[in-house]
Amino acid sequence: MTVDGAGSAPMTKTARHARISEVLTRNEVRSQADLARLLAESGVQVTQATLSRDLDELGAVKLRTVDGELIYVLPGEGGERLQRARPDTLGLEDASNARLTRLAEDLLVSAEASANMVVVRTPPGAAQYLASAIDHTDFHAILGTIAGDDTILVISRDPEGGEELASALLRLADRRP
Numbered sequence: 533m534t535v536d537g538a539g540s541a542p543m544t545k546t547a548r549h550a551r552i553s554e555v556l557t558r559n560e561v562r563s564q565a566d567l568a569r570l571l572a573e574s575g576v577q578v579t580q581a582t583l584s585r586d587l588d589e590l591g592a593v594k595l596r597t598v599d600g601e602l603i604y605v606l607p608g609e610g611g612e613r614l615q616r617a618r619p620d621t622l623g624l625e626d627a628s629n630a631r632l633t634r635l636a637e638d639l640l641v642s643a644e645a646s647a648n649m650v651v652v653r654t655p656p657g658a659a660q661y662l663a664s665a666i667d668h669t670d671f672h673a674i675l676g677t678i679a680g681d682d683t684i685l686v687i688s689r690d691p692e693g694g695e696e697l698a699s700a701l702l703r704l705a706d707r708r709p
Contacts, residue, residue: 543576545586551576552586553606560603567604591631591668632665636704643686643701645694648675652684652701659684673697 543551551571561567564583571578578586587604594602639662641653654662663679666686673693678685688697 548576548578549586549590552583552590556592556604556606560597560601562601562603591665593631629669629671632669632671633704635662635665636701637706640701640705643698645698648688648691648694650686650688650694650698650701652686654682654684656682658682671700673700 551574552567555561555567555570555574559570561570564580564587567587568578568580568583571583590606592604592606595605596602639654639658641655643650643652645651652659652662659679659682663677663684663686666674666677666684673688673690674697675687675689677687686697686701688694690696
């Protein structure tokens with residue numbers, strides 16, 4: 533994986549992720565082969581296995597547009613919870629929440645509430661990954677998260693919403709209180 537076509541400087545994973553994000557934001561990418569071609573045109577050579585792993589790590593999902601095309605889109609950053617590739621793209625909330633459900637089933641160990649806060653436990657090293665999935669959903673009840681190694685602090689918008697939020701997270705993991 534290189535920064536330029538000459539192959540002289542290796543590209544870091546972070547730089548590659550940034551380039552992939554840029555390509556997906558500016559183009560309607562229908563397949564990994566299309567993405568690999570667009571990356572190659574900008575001087576980034578990447579194997580299919582690495583590209584597949586990168587897309588998963590970035591949280592990319594394929595969504596159907598109104599005209600029936602499937603394209604890759606990424607979760608948004610900052611104030612908007614989810615970036616929409618085009619105004620007519622449908623189902624992003626469902627795809628992102630499905631990802632959160634899958635990760636909660638695999639990673640959520642426990643969730644305990646106090647006032648508007650929920651302390652979520654995960655296996656060692658998994659908290660930031662699960663917190664990122666929580667942050668990239670369209671779950672309006674959540675103000676934000678703070679993640680450590682195996683613990684996430686989830687803050688509810690409602691001053692007394694911790695119990696309800698903990699229950700909702702546990703239901704995602706199919707661990708009803």
